Amino acid sequence: MATDKSDVEIGQAQIEWVSRHSPVLNGFVRETLSDGALKGARIAVVVHLEAKTAFLATVLADAGAEVVVAGSNPRTTRGPVVEALKARGLTVVSAPDGDHASWERELLAAADWAPHYIIDDGAELTLRMGKFRPKLYANLKGVSEETTTGTARLHALRAAGKLPFAALTANDARCKHLFDxxxxxxxxxxxxxxxxxxxxxxxxxxxxxxxxxxxxxxxxxxxxxxxxxxxxxxxxxxxxxxxxxxxxxxxxxxxxxxxxxxxxxxxxxxxxxxxxxxxxxxxxxxxxxxxxxxxxxxxxxxxxxxxxxxxxxxxxxxxxxxxxxxxxxxxxxxxxxGGSGHPVEIMDLTFAVQGLGAHHLVSAKLAPGVHIIPKALDDAIAAAKLKSMGISLSEARSEQEDDIAQWIEGMPK
Incomplete structure (x- = not known):
């Protein structure tokens, strides 16, 4: 006789479905993160807490990061996913069916975990750390931001002289905003x-x-x-x-x-x-x-x-x-x-940007301010996605290139 599945089993199945349809995260991103750069890094993942976000958190944890997970909205946290992450051993500070008051407490709990880096949505945790946990905010090493709204907020912090660390606007990566x-x-x-x-x-x-x-x-x-x-x-x-x-x-x-x-x-x-x-x-x-x-x-x-x-x-x-x-x-x-969120295939791109963005923040030693991931990294994510679909591209031939170099060389000094 069939028995009802537990929340843990339901959440695990949902995360496994995401894994099955995330070739870039499971391939190119995992390979890049295997260099050990994230080992011991304390990363707060604060994005809508459903299966796709959970899978990103597990990829970071598999790369050696210490991960705390929180929701970026009080009404988009999925209970089975929370239970599956807890069963996996990750720290989760959010619960489903909350309201704005409980959500505020959850974000402050994520702040008190003292992350080194944040993968944020709307700069929600970033702003609360700056206002309510200034000492912990001063110790942040970097933030990677998911949204247009959060990107605007980061630029406002920079303009006000209150962004003492490097922030990547993942939203401005082409593999994010053009598709997601x-x-x-x-x-x-x-x-x-x-x-x-x-x-x-x-x-x-x-x-x-x-x-x-x-x-x-x-x-x-x-x-x-x-x-x-x-x-x-x-x-x-x-x-x-x-x-x-x-x-x-x-x-x-x-x-x-x-x-x-x-x-x-x-x-x-x-x-x-x-x-x-x-x-x-x-x-x-x-x-x-x-x-x-x-x-x-x-x-x-x-x-x-x-x-x-x-x-x-x-x-x-x-x-x-x-x-x-x-x-x-x-x-x-x-x-x-009211639905299931973005398609898995799209979030494979978005969270590839976020996962590699975290790696870039740790590895590149960026100056304080707002940055975008390098074009070469953006291109590599797109190439990995195309490869997973069996699509290959040809390279431009030398005779197809602009002859600007000849013009420059022929100009008088």
Missing amino acids: NRYATGQTTLQAILRLTNRQIAGARVAVIGYGYVGRGIALYAKAMGAHTRVVETDPVRALEAHMDGHKVGTAADMLPGATMVIAATGGMRAVGMSEFAHLDHDVLLANAGHHDLEIDVDVLAGLTNDRKETRPGITTFRVQERDLHVLSGGALVNIA
Whole structure:
């Protein structure tokens, strides 16, 4: 007679599935980390705590690092994965089903573990160490940052003279933002919305707020699936790009009325707030695909009504002035809180950047400031991915190269 699997077994199976589909992490990254550079390094991994993050943590631990794992969001930590990591012997300070108060305590527990290096998401642990654990912050040797939001925060710290160590913006690596932000978020955001709502995408009027790589990916996938796409953007260049990509572009006041789905993808806060709520139609779906849980101002929305109810699992409906406004996953990052997160194949690239980024921080002795991984390393990750798919490339022949050297040599001094 079959018996129910334990959380440990479920988590282990999920991590093993990631391992099976991560040829770059299991090949090129493991080979690079086998030089012993990470042995004894204390690394805090603070990314959405699900199976793909767990696998990265195990790869670092296998390379000799001492690893503590925490979640970068209170509503995206998976219980079975936590138990599997603990059974493996890793230190985990986060638990599932938390709130912002418990999450803050977990991050401070990760800080008190006194890491040398952080693989961060949104600079959440980095900022809290700087503010609440300044002595431990002063002892940090490096940070590798996952997101656009965190990258902006690191640049702000540097500009304020409060970044005393080297920080890698993994988000700016081409093998990260060109694939993770665009294709992964585009696919999984819509997957989660459709799974939660059982609604149709073809013919839907989808408004995307923000047209960075995340917003581009969402709009791209929505349009390809038959949606009528609209974009709200404050940056004129990005707005022009959205227009030329075939999306309707304008202000929130112009784009939100008539929309059946509104997806926030700014990486900032309150992209959908008091002023935007006034422009929403009855029965609209509201989803967050950016870093902060506050992209949709759920607290303000709750203050506009006394009538709120769970209409489906993962959907809270607020009754506002005869309109039903449906918030998905409580305003948390919908593709993880309401879905399975990014595809394994994409995270194989992203976490290859993070794993090799940690190695680069330890090995390269970078000066304080914000850095990007070297192009050669970025290229090597892409080459390893192509190789795993059986794809080989030819090299440019000498006669195909620009003749600039001849021009330079022929110029008078």
